[in-house]
Amino acid sequence: MTEPTLDVAQIAWPTQDQPLLTERLVLRPHRPDDLEDLLRFHADPDVVRWTPWVVKDHAATEEFLAKRTTMTRWHEPGDWLVLAVQRRDDGRVVGEVLLKWEGPGQAEVGYALASDQHGQGLAREAVAGLFRYAFDVLGVHRVVAIIVDANDASTRLAEQVGMTREAHLVEAVWFKGAWASEYVYAIRAEQFRQSPDLG
Template identity: 30%
Template sequence: MEISTVRLRLREFKEDDWHFTNLYEATEEVMRYQTSDIRSGKESREYILQCLAEAKEEPRTLFDLAIVLKTTDMLIGRVGMKVDYDAEEAVLWYILNQTYWNKGYTTEAAAAMLRFGFDELHLHRIWADCDPRNTGSYRVMEKLGMRREAHFKENIFIKGQWCDSYVYALLEHEWKQASEPSADKA
């Protein structure tokens, strides 16, 4: 599976991609708000092998893709969705090498996943969550047109402390309405 955007290719992981994912997974600044701790090279490799195995499952419920710059073929992060076909919804996530923050890559990759989820998988709802202290993450959700549905207080225990969560979501008809060209936009 591969999805192309203006600047990015979202593709299946390859076994040796762990060298690149570990560049950010071993960084405290990148992993600060993640549920997992910083990863060793071995842990990054195991995660990639897990992604490769789950990509072969039928029906496929996990779509965890490498974010690759078209200009340099550099792997700079990952974007993914876990699909619940019975509920017609998915949870969206993303993580990016800090060198590439604030350049619009995360928003571009996540928008491509939303398009895939709504247009190809015909999902009704896609949601995402983040720690409220992670302003970059919830700003991406807002740029995507997602709305904040909840602010859960101390609902998850991560790295030795209780943390809050913001939950954002977007419905298929909201996505289609925002994606339609209109006379006002012309």
């Protein structure tokens, strides 16, 4: 068996005109007019509590968004694909999903959702849509999620999308002023495809 390769030039990356679609959501690259929607959750302490970034004001969110609009595809391992999560019914951007290229056949997932959108299954729908793209289009073999172990909502989401806990890393990362422990969750392509309500 040979090591898997990915020709990024041949991939159909999501665009504004050809986004990823789920039942209730559009997953597409960010654009400048996402600013006010993005600010709603980037400035929300309840959301930002578990993200790598800190609470942002308008100017910081605008600068952050400018970077996000360039993260539309992979070029080399270490790159992130960042997609806005937009509701199909009202057009509001309510979150983000992210996919990092970790190397041959490997990726890491990240996600954030506005707190007023919780409890509707939207994060699960968005992550499942991203997994479908990762496994079926990008040919990813395995996706991991690295989650601070106190983030119960995120661990529940990981399990809802078929991921299994593989490790508990005790005080493994300096996170927002203190040592934090992390869970490592993962799912392989075959596991995702065997889940009737996901793949």
